[in-house]
Amino acid sequence: GCGSSSDGASEQALNLVGYDFKSLDPNKVSDSDSFTSLENIYECLTKEVLKDGKETTELAGAEKIEKSSDGLTYTIHLRKDAKWSDGKPVKASEYEYSWKRLTNPSTGADYMTLLDELNVKGVSEVMAAAEAKKSGAEVDKLVDQIGVQAKDDNTLVVTLAKPTPYFEKALSFRVLAPVREDKVKEQGDAFGADPAKMVYNGPFTVSEYAKGSKIVYKKNDTYWDAKNIKLEKATGHIITETTTLVKMFEGGELDITSAAKDDLSRLKEKAKNGEFQHISGPDAGAYFNYYNVTRGVLKNAKVRKAMSLALDRQQFLDVVYKRCIPSYGLVPDGVNCGSKIYRKEVPQTLKTSVDEAKKLMTEGLKEEGITDPSKVSIDFLLGEQSSITKGIGDYIQKTFEETFGIKIKQDFTADAQTYYKRRTEKDFDMCGGGWTADYNDVSSYFTIFTTGNGNNSGNYSNKEFDSIVKEASAETDENKRIELYKKAEDILINQDPAVMPTYYSDVNTFAKNYVKGYQIPKFGGSYDLSGVSIQGK
Amino acid sequence: MTRLLEVKNLKVSYNTYAGKVQSVRGVSFHLNAGETLAIVGESGCGKTVTSKAILGLIQTPPGEISKDSEILLEGKDLLKLPEKEMRNVRGSDISMIFQDPMTSLNPTMTIGKQIAETIVNHRGLDKALAYQEAIKMLKLVNIPNAEARAKQYPHEFSGGMRQRAMIAIALACNPKILLADEPTTALDVTIQAQIMDLIKDLQDKFQTAVVLVTHDLGVVADVADRIQVMYSGLIVERGTVDEIFYNAQHPYTWALLQSVPRLDTKNKAKLYSLNGTPPDLLKPPVGCPFAARCEYAMNICKEAMPEATKMSDSHEVSCWLKHPNAPKVKNPIGGSDDE
Amino acid sequence: MLKYILKRLGIMIVTLWFIATLTFVLINALPGDPIGAKAKKLPAATEQAIRAKYGLDKPASVRYVNYLGDLVKGDLGQSIQWPGKTVNDMIKAELPASARLGLQAVAIGLIVGLPLGVLAAFRRNHWEDYGVIVLSTLGVSIPGFVLAILLQFAFGGKGGIPTVGWNNSAHPFFAAFKYTLLPSIALAFGGIASNARFMKSSVIDVINQDYILTAKAKGVGKASLVFRHILRNAILPVITMLGPRIAGIITGSLIVEQIFAIPGLGRELLNSINYRDYTVIMSLTVFFAALYVVSLLVVDICYALVDPRIKVTGGAK
């Protein structure tokens, strides 16, 4: 717990929620819990920071990034004072090793295709070879030839196959952090499992870890910018119940907490009185219900649209979550398209209208040859039972049954794995889901709905949409790109709906007044502690 | 003669789901030093309860001892003694051998310790000495190889040996009174003979008064000085051995004596037997409890309890047949009629 | 004795083999596997690489043989969900917490439950008896997870008792003590209730035995009667139940471990089931089963040591 011994001088120690990492190997993980750790212990070439309320990309491990005029070659100069926690300098070859390791299928990295998304030269060949089940040696050779090269200890040259507007932004993604080959060789498969055996190049190290219980971050003294890191120690308590977190926050055991439902309004009230700070804002998560466009009445676009129109999202959130932001589009606020924030440029177009919904539904059903809506039964896959999913299920069921007279069957799975399995196998009519971008660009919100994409759970396929998205990904002109995505979003939400948007997630964090500089990154992990300091505790 | 123990009007009842079981309904008797008093009677007539009451081992509740009962040990009333003092009486002044040697010893304690425990309690010896004493006691009751045996647990003893261990416990502190509740029922005749001899020996040595509860008339004939016949919570007849065996006056005593087959009776001849069963102690009859099974029952027997009639100094019987107005009855076992 | 133990161990190995096989079959029958189903769809090549790495691309029969082979070698395998972690590591890291929690809970259950049971037996059909019945049933009639959270809210963060957490490092016993308090109590409730119950009926049994009467007739004092004569005999049946309880409480504490953020094995098992972490489920199952069977054996041996009537060999000397 937090000692009461240090009343005088502010101790630079923080207690907050912690998360279990799956692995500390940056190449291997894909879950936000692990990213929370990676965020604080590794440094990439660039980093995203919130400056004056705006997400901006800053240089971090890189000192200078030179882009060739055709936009295909990036020459990245590393900062010379960057060091690992064992005192060794960070070298360009460690980036090269990491990226190639990420791309090599034999690693089994979840983000194997990342460099392909960034259009790095030679990577698509590797993917093709892997898909074709080529032999290991052949693939290794292809990997070796991809457009990532350490020219010397401090210079990394990356060659792209085509211009990629969001390349520099993506460099902040922790999957692309450098990896020490010697450590990987030494530990083999176990690399990333034991924090004590890891080396860190970020502002913090993991000094103590008990799975399922707590994770302790300690300031990394060899970090090049260590003098600007105020926080000495952060203890993350691994707790899943938010009620417990709130209780501990109010009882003084935590300095920072999130909150949900009734707790949220209570804490907001207290924050208004200045008892502590309320950090809030939109987040990068977009939530929606997939329509399985290949099944039953949901084949009909009018039916899908009708359902999208019928949902009173504000009421839905008031009843179920008591937080979050109603969504009438696909992309949440605060995600960039180039230097502009997409949502600021493109307003949301969907409007709740029960009358129109009813009309559309009747038409749609007629087209499908159904006159009696009570014959229609929609299987709503909700995943594991929790108070939230139960709330969603009950609310949605009631709404659609009352509005249209159709039947909604709440379909819970025994566990998460079954849910994912059924979702991947498209064994549902409607299914809750969502998407959060990995780096600050709108592109991935759209790519997932392209024909055949692995995350396209609703079997959505629209030729026009596909071609627009493809065009947009290589479009270097910011404004044109925004226009293209606007068109794509209109197709996805209005013309030929793929999903029923429900809400965007938001940030609702409370911090004690003495906690300064706490940042919640939009992409990747849950918090960034590098700017935190304790003042006047 | 010194009256060591005097029981006056002992009444014990048990509260059960079914109602109040009146196990002992007013029993009075005395015991002199060094003598053996046998209590005989049908099973369930209150023999065990009487002896437990003397030791203060009736659990209350469910048991209940009537207020006007008295049990005087050398003049002090045991029923009024506080539990603490009663504990000092138990084992040192009065001790008891229980009916079933198989279950009356603590299975998780060595025999030696079980004997030593009494000695520590009452003679104030320290543990080691008491243990030595316990071994001596074992030797005294003829357990061979006592040192080794003392270290064993009850289950490693045979029935006869267990019973002897029980006796050793009971006699460890030279009690003035030994209550032996059917000490040999579970044993066969050869062992039974051994045990009875042993008790007799010890009694001679220490001048212990013995109350022997049994329904084996053979044993009674062998060791008792006086006999008390109980029926349904009451004493119906008492007297010296000879008086009871050769000059019994109560029809129940007659029945008891008659129904035992003798070695000299004719093979397969019909044995004398009593019909019916003893009365339910839940609602004992107002009259003589034996009336329902008595050959000689009269109207009065059902209506009132007979008073005790003194036949001699030591011989008393409670039967309406002894009333001067009652018809004369011939004693079926050939003792002298009346007088 | 030795022979008996060896024989029991032999039977145990067969049992464990059965358990291992059955678990293997069950796990493989579960839909979904640790790789195929994730929030984000993995590239096919990645999936394949991972499958190959964990041998999941081989037919079930081959995997079964490998699995048994590894088990025999004492290698419990690699986690799929937590890359780089072996099950042996997990057990090493997380058993201490679970074991400590479990043992403390059992201890509390005994320390509180047994006296309550004795009290109830001695005061049978008095208010103390009813009090114990009501108290113990109330204890078990509040679901464990509610009880745990209630305890957290009532006592957590007060008087230096942390709401959640654990301390494995530093001073192994005392530093951790405050962390163990609430979860052990939460876990102990069931034990208190059932110990009290069993103890009550077993004490009543013993009180009615003839040898207690013998002891009373000897003039044995109250304390010595209870401690030397009654308890020793009454505790035997309680011992019998203890073994499975200890083993069970380690596996059974999953909810409490989760609520109190304790790095324990129960939570690990729950996790692994949720994530279909094949190797972890199978190995933990076999490990728990082994624990269970061994504890049964230990209890039997203890029982024989406490009760002189029971000879494990069954024969006379």
Next chain:
Amino acid sequence: MSNEDNKAYIEVKNLKKYFKVGRHATLKAVDDVSFTIKKGETLGLVGESGCGKTTCGRTIMGLYEATSGQVLYDGVDLHSIKGEERRKFARKAQIIFQDPYASLDPRMTVGNIISEGMDIHNIGTKEERQKKVYELLEMVGLNREHASRFPHEFSGGQRQRIGIARALAIDPEFIVCDEPISALDVSIQAQVVNLLIKLQRELGLTYLFIAHDLSMVKHISDRVGVMYLGHLVELAPSEELYANPLHPYTKALMSAIPLPDPNVSKAKKRIILEGDVPSPINPKPGCRFASRCKYAKKECSEVNPELKEVKPGHFAACHLL
């Protein structure tokens, strides 16, 4: 009475019944016992408690599998028949148990207890069974109303009579009476024994009467066998045995019979046996009584004496004879 007086009805040949009580321990409860019982006869069996009387009786009934040896009923070996046949055999032989409290199922009515055997063997219709139950109840001195009651409502003697009624219900020819009176007090003992004798007279039953009350055994039996630690040590007509015991153990036994007559009893000289009964588990070779016998010779502890006919009809197993 039977008309074939001299033919053996039951023949027990070298019967052995061992119990395995541990890995290396065998309890020889009945060890090589042979005898015969004629039809209509009562054979008494006495001996120390634990000497194997009950086991012997139950093995003869087929309730225990014999370790070796034969039990012939009218020449048919009981232990060679199996399954349904064996179950049918139950109609010929029945048993009355030692303990009247334990041998009646506390949750069955007396009527059901008595008719159970008839149900099993499908004897008669429901009404006939009912009638038979009433007859039996009256025969053993209870009344009809008792049929619908439960055992706990009866006294020990009454229960023992229910046990007798149960045994009689399927018209057996042979009854093993396993200490049917030892749990009862004297006045009731007499009732039961009288009943058994009456039934034998009326129905011509054959009894194996087990008890350790020697006076009672003498009273009821035609011949008496004496057992000691699994061995049959003496077998003779009852008058003869009591008048003239040959085996040292029998002698001790006879001398120890307590007599309900103070003058005789106090005057009587008892043979007090030294030592305890040895354990029947893995017994030593030789005469089982040797360790307590004051006449024991070297031979006694080495060779097991055979049961020989010492006088006509009087058998004994002792090296001294």
Next chain:
Amino acid sequence: MELNEKSFERLSSEEKHSDEIVRPAISYWADAWRRLKKNPIAMISLVVLIISILLAIFGPYLVKYKFDAQDYKVLDNRPSAAHWFGTDNLGRDLWARCWVGARVSLYIGFVGTLIELIIGCIYGGICGYFGGAVDLILMRVIEVLSSIPYLIVVILLLLVLPKGIGTLIFAMCIMGWTGIARLVRGQIMQLKNSEYVMAAQALGSKPMRIIIKHLLPNTLGIIITYMSMDIPAYIFEEAFLSFLGLGVQPPKTSLGALVSTGQGVMTNHPYQLFIPCSIICIIVLAFNVFGDGLTNALDPKQRQ
């Protein structure tokens, strides 16, 4: 007392018995019931149980709200005259929900216990009666079953079988019966050496007849105790599974599901936890106390 001639006349044998107290012919069950009735605490719990069962059947119809009717105007309302137990986060009436939940919970408890009892008794009976190799093998099966994590089996079954209460009960029973089988086995091992069993054998009974007619009825007391603890155990089991999201599927509900939902809003709406939890407590308590009383009443040792 007045003595006259007549007093000393002999009684005839009928007269002797005229006032002999004959206990009324009372059957075993009537006797047990009579004894149970004398135990006030057991009777109180019996009444509580009956009321709970009645409420579970009729309770939901005492209010005009359906248990799954949502009303967003009354979200999370405290108990009031309109909603006796208040409302939940979707504005559903908790009184109706609690009793519908109790119905499901009790149903699960009773049916589960019944199934378990049947399997457990037969299995345990066979183990106990035959002993030897049969017992050795069958007991290993139990050992194996009780070593497999319960959750795995439950999840597996919930995945493979169609969803519903039936499946839930089946999944719970499949592991649950081992306890009672053990218990019955132990009892029967003791009882099979009773003389009345041997008497039945002597009459030529087949083993199954002996198990069913003699052995099982005589284990009744302990079986009832077990049952009185087992029914609540099922209610809990379901609550536990509900906590993990594996219990009864919405829109249906159960006491367990209500408790696990209530636990999430404990700080802000304690009544949502407190009410269903109290109902569980009361039912469980009543079962336990009643079971205790019933065992006492059926115990042959306590009989007079």
